[in-house]
Amino acid sequence: MKPNQITYKNFRSQQKSFSSTDGDIKYIDQGKGDVILLLHGVPTSGWLYRNMIEELSKTHRVIVPDMLGYGSSNSPKGYAIYSEENHAKRLLALMQYLEINQWTHIMHDAGGLWTLELIKKNPLQISNLIILNSVILEEGFDPPIRFKKGFIARTAMWAYRNGITTNLMLKNLFKSGMKENDLNKVDVEGYKTPLKEGKTRGMYYFFTQTCNELPDYSTTLKNLNIPISVIWGQHDEFLLWEPQQQHLISTLNISEENIHLLDAKHFIQEEKPKEIVQLILNFLK
Template sequence: MKKISVLVLIGILLFSCKPYQNTEVRKNQITYEGFRADQRLYPTDDGLIKYIDRGKGPAIVLLHGVPTSGWLYRKMIDPLVANGYRVIVPDMLGYGSSDSPEGFEIYNAENHAKRLLQLMEALGEDTWTHVMHDAGGLWTWELMKQAPEKIENLIVLNTIIYEAGFYPPVRMKPGGLAKTAMWGYRNGVTTNTLLKNLFDQGLKENTLNQLDVEGYKTPLLEGKTNAMYYFFSQTCNDLPDYSDVFENIDIPVSVIWGIHDTMLQWPPQQTRAANALKVNSEDIHFIDEKHFLQETKAKEITYKIVNFLTKED
C-alpha cells in the first residue's frame, strides 16, 4: 500500500503540475529546436558556450539569469536586428545549450564574467551595449569590475543590484538536501513544479504554452543544474557587494523594470540604486509585469531600448 502511495505521489508530481496554461501554438512561434539550430559554439577552458549571433551593426548583448538562458530573449532578437544591431545572446556556462561541467567555483561571478569577456573578444567586439536580467546583473557587475571600458550603454531589466529588494524563490545550504533538489529538477520528478512555481510567481498571468516552456524545461532534463546549485546554495546566501563598481559607472544607463516583480523589487532600493547607477529619471521605465517581462512585453522593451540608444547616438 505504501509503495502504491509513493507511485501515486510521483505521478501527481510528474503529470498534474503542468508549467504551462494552454496548448494553443501561436502563429510563427519560435521552437526551441529552431532556436538551438541557430546557435553557434565557443570553446572556453571550462566548457563549450552556445550563443546566438545575428545581424550587423553596433553590438548588443542580451544576458539571461537563473535558471533561464538566452531563450528568454527569443522574441527580442529579430526586432533588434531589424533596427540595425548585431545581437549576441549567450547561454552562460551551465545553462541552456552550453556545457554543464562538474565544479562549484567554476560558476562564480568572476568566472562567468571572464568567459563572457573571452567570447566577446573572439567575436571581435571591443565595446557593446549590454542588457541584463536577474543574476545576469551580478555577472555584469563583475565584468565591469574586470573590464570597465567594455560596456558603453547599460540596460537594467529586473536584475540583482542590492540585497534590499532581493527575494529569491529558493535559498539552499550547500550539501545533500540541495543536491537532492537538483536531482529532482533534472530527473523530471520536480521539474514541472519548479517551472510552474517560477512562472506563476514571475508572470502576472501565466499564458505560456508547451513550446514556450520547452526552452526552459529541456536544459534541466539534460542535467543543467550545476550552475543552479552554485547560485541557490552560495550566491543567494552571500550576495556580493559591487558598490565599488557602481561608484565608477560613467556610461548611459536605462532601467526597464517589471514593477510587480516579487522576486526582485525596485521600491526597496529605488533611491539607492538610481543614485548608484547615475540613471536619469526619464530613463527609468516601469512595465506592467512581474519578473519575466521579456515573455509578455518583448515589443515594449525593444522599443524602449532602441529609443534609448537612438537618443544617446
C-alpha cells in the same frame, strides 16, 4: 502553437559554439551594426530573449549567450567554476573571440551580478547599460529558493534533472514570475529541456552560494560612468524595485526619463517583449 512561434529545436539550430577554457558556450549572433548583448539569469538561458532577437537584429548585431551551466552550453563538474568571477571571465573571452570591443549590455536577474563582475574587470567595454529586473543590491532581493550547500540542495537539483519536480518548479516559477502566464508547451520546452539534460550545476552554485552571500559591487557601481536605462516589471516578487530604487538611482545617476516601470512581474521578456524592444531602441537613439 502560437502564430510564428519559435521552437526550441529551431532556436538551438541557430546557435554557434565558442570553446572556453571551462567548456563550450552556445550563443546567437544575428544582425549587423552596433552590438547589443542580451544576458539571461537563473534558471533561464538565451531562450528568454527569443521574442526580442529578430526585431533588435534588424538594426543591430545581437549576441545572446547561454552561460556555462545553462541552456545549450556545457555543464561541467565543479562548484567555483560557476562563480560570478568565472562567468564574467568567460563572457569577456567570448566577446574577445568575436572581436567585439564595445557593446550595449542588457542584463536580467543573476546576469546583473555577472555583468558587474565583468565591468569590475574591464570597465571600458560596455558603452551602454540597460537593466532589466536584475540582482544588484541586497535591498529588494527576495529569491524564491535558498539552500545550504549539501544533501538537500543536491537532492533538489537531482529532482529537477530527473523530471520529478521539473514541471512543478517551472509552473510555480512562472506563476510567481509573470502577471499573466500565457506560456504554452512550446514556450516551456525551452526552459525544461536544459534542466532534464542535467543543466543544474550553475543553479546549485547560485542557490547555495550567491543567494546566501550576495557579492558587494558598491565600488563598481559608484565608478560606473556610462548611459544607463532601467526597464523593470514593477510587480516583481523576486526583485522588488521600491526598496532599492533610491540607492540605485543616486549611485548610478540614472535620469528619470530613462526609468521605465512596466505592468509586469519578473519575466518581462515574456510579458512585454515588444515594449522592451522599443524602449531599448529609443534609448540607443
